[in-house]
Amino acid sequence: MEKSSHSIWSSIERLLLVVNFDQLDTMKDWREAIKNTGLNIHHCQILAVVATKKERIALSDINSVAYISEKDFGLFGRLKNEEAQRVLAERFDTLLVVGEVPKKIEKALSKLNVKMDVSLNSEDGIRTINLKTEETAPKYMLNFVKQTLEKIT
Secondary structure (H helix, E strand, O other), X not given: OOOOOOOOHHHOOOEEEEEEOOOHHHHHHHHHHHHHOOOOHHHOEEEEEEOOHHHHHHOOXXXXXXXXXXXXXXXXXXXXXXXXXXXXXXXXXXEEEEOOXXXXXXXXXXXXXXXXXXXXXXXXXXXXXEEOOOOOOHHHHHHHHHHHHHOOX
């Protein structure tokens, strides 16, 4: 399906994708899914939510993937994770949050200045566009988002 020049999807250049980490292969699948939708992976970033700071430190580097934990925030809500700080300081036109994220991370995301704020399979309903799918594989989930946003002008 060709991108419509006036669809929401066609206006996306810089995507911040926030997902809950489960395994490294899934992060690689998300990177591949971004490429398959026609977005430039070098202009996109994946912020993977992990359970603990220890887990974040133990994970290997993958290009375009940064890790964040609720434990990375200090007593007054200040983010102490330099890699996540760098990612959240970048300019993105679209934020896509898959699933639920902890409140401290949600608060940090709410400070981003993005044109489009989208959630997928999230129960909170606080995003501009809230989508649901039964799909579980990253390539199908992201393709569902793409196809849906291509229909919205």
